[in-house]
Amino acid sequence: MKKKWTATLASFTLLTGLLAACSGAGNGGTAAPESAGASAGPGQTEKTTVQFWHSLGGKNGEYFDALIQRFNASHDDIEVVGTYQGSYDETVTKLQQAIPAGTAPDVSMLERAYVQMFADSEVLEDLTPYLESSGMSQDDFVPGLMGHSVFNDQLVSLPLNRSTPILYVNKTMLDEAGLKVPTTWEELKEVANALVVKENGEIKRYGVTMPYDTWYPLAMITQAGGTFFNEDKTSIGFGDNGVGVKVFSFLKDLQSTGALYYPPSQDSGNITNQMFVDGKVGLLYQSTGSMGGLDASVKFDYVAAFLPKDQQYANPTGGANVAMLSSSKNKEAAWEFIRWVMQDEEGGQQFILDSGYLPFTNKMVESQAIQDLWAAEPNRKVAFEQLQYAVDTNLDTGWPEIMKEFFSAMEAILYDSKDIPSTLEEFRKEAERILAE
Incomplete structure (x- = not known):
């Protein structure tokens, strides 16, 4: 099935790419809509819209919606639109349909066990140069959570809402x-x-x-x-x-x-x-x-x-990673969102504090906020310490x-x-x- 799906996805991607070449469209097989960048009024900065698909409902969904709102409030030129796509499996199914159709999002949450399937189909962006341009490296992340990030010598996803x-x-x-x-x-x-x-x-x-x-x-x-x-x-x-x-x-x-x-x-x-x-x-x-x-x-x-x-x-380990789709037309803005989630205290760190998922960068682990949390709730520290046996x-x-x-x-x-x-x-x-x- 893995090879059948890969071949099917590749053929659809090739087909839409050929159609795009004929029509003058860009990456992904569909011409960028006129509204891809929100129109700016007098004195306003034109915004780039980044589509983000996720699988967090309930309370954790509320926490992630709040994260997106904090990002948007701190960025005049980018607006992230987060869309709940159902369970992890449902999100994967929708991506399998959207990628060949040229309607995939810029960024998506992917349950860690599915990352390899998409990486094998070469539809995920290699994040290595983006990481390097931001002064980051794979060493910044907790090793026990990186098992589903590198495939075919490419860094195609980073840990996000992870658990054990x-x-x-x-x-x-x-x-x-x-x-x-x-x-x-x-x-x-x-x-x-x-x-x-x-x-x-x-x-x-x-x-x-x-x-x-x-x-x-x-x-x-x-x-x-x-x-x-x-x-x-x-x-x-x-x-x-x-x-x-x-x-x-x-x-x-x-x-x-x-x-x-x-x-x-x-x-x-x-x-x-x-x-x-x-x-x-x-x-x-x-x-x-x-x-x-x-x-x-x-x-x-x-x-x-x-x-x-x-x-x-x-x-x-379990939970999901975050990945950028190689078909994205807004890669700089998409990376800025991912980078902010990884590095800013108001990004992933606050989401971890709110939700109970595991801190995924060494900077988070060493932060005063996480250390104070572990002192007050030692069970949360036990969960992290168990990662040494991931x-x-x-x-x-x-x-x-x-x-x-x-x-x-x-x-x-x-x-x-x-x-x-x-x-x-x-x-x-x-x-x-x-x-x-």
């Missing part, structure tokens, strides 16, 4: 039971089982839960010494070595005793969060991005901790399609109790088929 999974612990519940925060799988198993409460054969309290997501099995695969893909990206890296069987057997053992509550796929994040808030579970695997909401909701003492390790600590082993343009197959395997095992080795073997075959296309 983390373990939330009802410390009050553990203290009452005389238990310690688990740091290993074995400790996790002991604590989760000890927290289970049953009445008349019905489970009233579970030990641990996690949303329906590939994130957590991905973390556990690496913790157990495996990788999602093998080194040459021809197959998975957790099959023949027994890592996959170990991971899912561990989860099924927890599930069989009532120690693990695995939620339905729909609205799983809200379900698991509410169970934690209501004291119906003591341990929660969840995104660092949930910290602000939990802070406002829990009525007990809770702490954030590293994901428990097996052979090693490891956790995948891993991204699902890097491949075939990941989006393979992810769907992995979800199917997870459902078969965790919902339908299908045989683990044979289910993972079927998944391996599907993954190899997709990777070979």
Whole structure:
């Protein structure tokens, strides 16, 4: 699928480029509209309009709208128009349609696992010269968040609203039971089982839960010494070595005793969060991005901790990066917006303080505002410190399609109790088929 999509996108891009050449249009296949730069009245500076697509709704969407307003208020010659395009997947779908049609935005938010797919299709601008012209370098960014930024020797995206999974612990519940925060799988198993409460054969309290997501099995695969893909990206890296069987057997053992509550796929994040808030579970695997909401909701003492390790600590990163489309006709203005978000205290730093996402530049990390935040809310610092164990082993343009197959395997095992080795073997075959296309 990766090559089919790439070829299709390339052919559409070529076609619109040829049409543009015939009609005298510029980059992207569509002539710049007369209104691309807002008309200036007497005494006013003409503004360049930068279209920015994003996937932030709810409270985080409000925080990012405020960021855009601050940028516009501080720039007389540029106006950024932010447009919510739905979920990460919906934004990707709309970009796939807009790029060949010549209607893509100047700048877009891209969920980090999709960046490679667009980079492989050569539709993202190399940001290296822009970074250098602004006196910046890749060394200015937190290393654990740069795993989805450089492809084909080009810097095609920069971290923005980034997160990792983390373990939330009802410390009050553990203290009452005389238990310690688990740091290993074995400790996790002991604590989760000890927290289970049953009445008349019905489970009233579970030990641990996690949303329906590939994130957590991905973390556990690496913790157990495996990788999602093998080194040459021809197959998975957790099959023949027994890592996959170990991971899912561990989860099924927890599930069989009532120690693990695995939620339905729909609205799983809200379900698991509410169970934690209501004291119906003591341990929660969840995104660092949930910290602000939990802070406002829990009525007990809770702490954030590293994901428990097996052979090693490891956790995948998540969230989105920001990228400039190579078809943009307003690249200078688009870069000024990206640069401001990266460097200005009123840009990305304020958004991080507001939202709870991870600081993504070293300057932010060292800022007094972030240091004061961590002193007041030490859980936020734990989330950042866990980045030293960040891993991204699902890097491949075939990941989006393979992810769907992995979800199917997870459902078969965790919902339908299908045989683990044979289910993972079927998944391996599907993954190899997709990777070979």
